[in-house]
Amino acid sequence: MTQATRPTALITGGTVGIGHAFAEALAVRGYDLVLASRDEAGLQQVAEQFRDVYGVNVEVIRTDLAVRADLLSLAERVESAHRPIDLLINNAGFGLKTDLLELDIDLHARALDVMCLAPLVLSSAAGRAMKRRGHGGIINVASSSAVITTGDYSAIKSYVQIMTEGLSIELEGTGVKVTALMPGWVKTEFHQRAGITAHRLPDFVWIPVDTLVAQALADWEEGKVLSVPTKPWSFAVHLARLVPRRTIRWVSKQLMSSRKKGTDA
Numbered sequence: 001m002t003q004a005t006r007p008t009a010l011i012t013g014g015t016v017g018i019g020h021a022f023a024e025a026l027a028v029r030g031y032d033l034v035l036a037s038r039d040e041a042g043l044q045q046v047a048e049q050f051r052d053v054y055g056v057n058v059e060v061i062r063t064d065l066a067v068r069a070d071l072l073s074l075a076e077r078v079e080s081a082h083r084p085i086d087l088l089i090n091n092a093g094f095g096l097k098t099d100l101l102e103l104d105i106d107l108h109a110r111a112l113d114v115m116c117l118a119p120l121v122l123s124s125a126a127g128r129a130m131k132r133r134g135h136g137g138i139i140n141v142a143s144s145s146a147v148i149t150t151g152d153y154s155a156i157k158s159y160v161q162i163m164t165e166g167l168s169i170e171l172e173g174t175g176v177k178v179t180a181l182m183p184g185w186v187k188t189e190f191h192q193r194a195g196i197t198a199h200r201l202p203d204f205v206w207i208p209v210d211t212l213v214a215q216a217l218a219d220w221e222e223g224k225v226l227s228v229p230t231k232p233w234s235f236a237v238h239l240a241r242l243v244p245r246r247t248i249r250w251v252s253k254q255l256m257s258s259r260k261k262g263t264d265a
C-alpha cells in the first residue's frame with residue numbers, strides 16, 4: 001500500500017484503552033491515524049510508537065471535547081476535503097458514578113458535551129464529507145449500559161445508540177457505513193478514573209480489548225448498525241430488549257446499590 005492510497009482514521013481518545021486498541025488495529029491494517037485527546041504528552045508518545053512500529057503517518061490534535069472551540073476546530077478537521085478522514089471513531093468518554101439526586105452539574109454538563117454533543121457534531125461533519133465522497137465510515141462508541149437504567153451514563157449511551165441509528169438512516173445508500181458499538185465491561189482505565197470498583201465481577205464478563213475492537217471493525221465492515229461484541233454480551237443485550245422494563249429497572253437497581261457500597265462494578 002503506498003502512502004498516497006492509505007486511508008485515514010480519526011479516533012477521539014486514541015491514547016489509552018479502547019481508543020488505543022482501535023488505533024493499533026487500524027495501523028496494522030495500514031491506516032494513517034489522527035489521534036485527538038487532552039493529553040499532549042500521551043499523544044506524542046503513542047504517535048511515535050505507531051510511526052516506529054507500523055510505519056504509518058500519525059497526526060495528533062490536543063483537544064478537550066468539552067470545550068466548544070476545540071470541538072468545532074476538530075469538526076473542521078474531520079470535514080476537510082484536502083485531508084479526508086475515511087473512518088471516524090467517536091470513542092472518548094468517561095464513567096459517571098454520581099446520583100441523579102446529588103447532581104454535580106459541571107460533571108454532567110461535561111459528560112453530555114464529551115459523550116453526546118461531540119459524537120453528534122463530529123458524526124455530522126464526517127457524514128457530510130463522506131457522503132460527498134461516496135464512501136467512509138463512522139463508529140460511535142456507545143455501551144451495553146444503553147439498555148439498562150443506571151442513571152445518566154445509561155441515558156447518555158442510549159443517546160449515542162439512537163443518534164447513530166438515525167444517522168445510519170440518513171446515510172443509507174451513500175457508501176458510508178455507520179455503527180454504534182455497545183461494549184460490555186472492558187478492562188481499561190475507565191472504571192478507575194470513574195471511581196468504580198469492579199473487583200467482584202467474574203472473569204468471563206470482561207471482554208479483552210483486542211477482541212472487542214476486532215469484532216467491532218468486522219461488524220462495521222459488514223455494515224452492521226449495532227455491534228455488541230462477544231456472545232455473552234450479545235445475548236445479554238438481546239435479553240434486555242425482551243424482558244419487561246421493570247425487570248431492567250430491578251437489575252439496574254442492584255448494580256447501582258452495589259456500586260454505592262463500592263463492592264462491585
Ligand SMILES: NC(=O)c1ccc[n+]([C@@H]2O[C@H](COP(=O)([O-])OP(=O)(O)OC[C@H]3O[C@@H](n4cnc5c(N)ncnc54)[C@H](OP(=O)(O)O)[C@@H]3O)[C@@H](O)[C@H]2O)c1
Pocket residue numbers: 012013014015016017018019036037038039042063064065066091092093094095114141142143144182183184185186187188189190191193
Ligand atoms: N471500559 C469499559 O468497560 C467500557 C464499556 C462500555 C463503553 N465504554 C466506552 O468506551 C469509550 C472508551 O472508554 P475506555 O474504556 O477506553 O476508557 P479510558 O481508558 O478511560 O479512555 C478514555 C479516553 O477518552 C478520552 N477523553 C476523556 N475525556 C475527554 C475529553 N474531555 N476530551 C478529549 N478526550 C477525552 C481520554 O483521553 P484524555 O484523558 O487524555 O483526554 C481517553 O483517551 C468511552 O466512550 C466509554 O464510555 C467503555
